[in-house]
Amino acid sequence: MDNSPSTTKKSYQKIAQQQERKRPILKNCIYAFFFGGLICTIGQGISTFYMYFFDFTEQTVGNPTTATLIFITMLLTGFGVYDHIAQFAGAGTAVPVTGFGNAVISAAIEHRSEGFVQGVGGNMFKLAGSVILFGVFSAFVVALIKTILLEWGVI
Amino acid sequence: MVFLWSFIVGGMICVIGQLMFDVLKLTPGHTLSILVVAGAILNGFGLYEPLIDFAGAGATVPITSFGNSLVHGALQEAEKHGLIGVVTGMFEVTSSGITAAIIFGMIGAIFFKPKG
Numbered sequence: 001m002d003n004s005p006s007t008t009k010k011s012y013q014k015i016a017q018q019q020e021r022k023r024p025i026l027k028n029c030i031y032a033f034f035f036g037g038l039i040c041t042i043g044q045g046i047s048t049f050y051m052y053f054f055d056f057t058e059q060t061v062g063n064p065t066t067a068t069l070i071f072i073t074m075l076l077t078g079f080g081v082y083d084h085i086a087q088f089a090g091a092g093t094a095v096p097v098t099g100f101g102n103a104v105i106s107a108a109i110e111h112r113s114e115g116f117v118q119g120v121g122g123n124m125f126k127l128a129g130s131v132i133l134f135g136v137f138s139a140f141v142v143a144l145i146k147t148i149l150l151e152w153g154v155i
Numbered sequence: 156m157v158f159l160w161s162f163i164v165g166g167m168i169c170v171i172g173q174l175m176f177d178v179l180k181l182t183p184g185h186t187l188s189i190l191v192v193a194g195a196i197l198n199g200f201g202l203y204e205p206l207i208d209f210a211g212a213g214a215t216v217p218i219t220s221f222g223n224s225l226v227h228g229a230l231q232e233a234e235k236h237g238l239i240g241v242v243t244g245m246f247e248v249t250s251s252g253i254t255a256a257i258i259f260g261m262i263g264a265i266f267f268k269p270k271g
Contacts, residue, residue, distance in 0.1 A: 025177045032173035033166035036217070043212035044158050047223025058208060062215035062224065063248070067255035069216065074259040078267035091172030094191065096165065096216045101256050108260035110269050120264045130184050130257070131218065135191040136239050136245060139225035142199035143241045146226075147233040 028090050035085065035092030043067055043096070070101035077105045103127040161213030162208070168217040187218050194222030224248040 046068050047061045076082040082102050086093045093099055107126050111119035122138065125132065149155050168190075174187045198204040203223040206214040214220060225245055232244020246253070 023177045025174075028177055029170045029173050032169045036169025036172075036206040037162035037166030037213075040216045041158055041162045041214045043165075044161040044185075046266055047212050047215070058211065059204070062207070062212075062220060063251040065212060066252040070252065070255040070259055074263045078263050091186070092166075092169045092175055094187065095172040095218055097218060097221070097252060099183075099187070100218055100221070100252070101259065104256040104260045105263045108264040109267050112264045112269065116264070119255045120261065124257070124260050127184065131187050131205060131221065132192055134188040135222050135225050137196065138192040138195040139222060139229055139245065140241060142195050142223070142226050143229035143233060143245075144238070146199055146230060147238055151237075 031088050032090050032092035032095075034119050035089035036095060037092075039069075039093070039096045039098055069096070069098050070105075071100045072097060073101035074105050077102050078109065082106075100128055103131075159204030160210045161216075164210035165216055166218060168213075170186075189221050190217070191222040194219030195226045196222075198223040198226040221249060221252060229263045 043065050047056075047058075050056045050061050050064045051058070054064075068074045073082065076085070081091070082098075083106075086102070093102070104124055104127075107128075108120045108124045111123040113119065114123075146155075159263070162170065172186050172190060175181045181189070193205060197219070203214065203220070207220075207223075225248070228244045228247030228249060229234075229241045230244075231246060232240030236241070236243065
């Protein structure tokens with residue numbers, strides 16, 4: 001009975017835990033801070049451009065900035081540069097909206113060989129879908145509660 | 156000055172994401188989902204807009220702002236049309252990010268070949 005699936009699974013996890021290399025957390029955080037900050041600063045530059053030349057306010061300028069950043073992400077992903085940066089930057093490239101764009105665009109390019117309908121269309125939101133699902137659902141709950149509380153005059 | 160604050164605040168949000176990767180050992184999918192939910196909740200308490208005023212793109216570029224703008228659009232419509240506005244206004248503010256991702260994903264798939 002020693003070889004029952006649960007024991008082997010447990011001992012595997014134990015061995016895997018011992019063998020796992022320690023992650024350089026401090027180094028990763030510094031890289032994430034630097035690259036994430038850099039992407040946001042570039043975004044701020046684009047925002048300033050849109051606010052100066054077009055009619056956007058500080059609250060609305062996020063929209064065109066997001067679209068522009070995703071366009072840049074498409075070029076970097078397509079030429080294979082984004083993955084190289086992401087290897088150092090970790091969360092620094094995943095957390096900004098460029099990471100969301102990269103997840104969609106790289107899935108679209110990758111599954112191109114399976115055709116446009118089954119491949120690109122079916123897999124485009126494979127990675128980014130959970131962000132949209134949980135974003136929309138949590139936003140629904142939050143907005144619903146707040147609207148009800150406002151209508152009751154609680155807040 | 157807003158450039159410096161956007162660098163620092165944006166960087167800090169990314170460090171939180173990195174800590175969730177490394178310390179809590181979450182997958183990128185889990186991390187991003189949690190951050191989006193956090194953005195939605197922060198907006199619910201009215202805390203995200205002051206952050207945007209303060210840090211500019213440092214608050215609008217990280218994925219947390221996706222949750223924030225979803226709630227923002229829903230509440231805006233709810234003010235006008237009551238409860239049904241929560242559903243109809245959901246993507247009011249966020250449409251650009253999703254539209255851009257779909258359009259540029261399609262263009263990328265047409266023009267680029269997969270690497271490696």
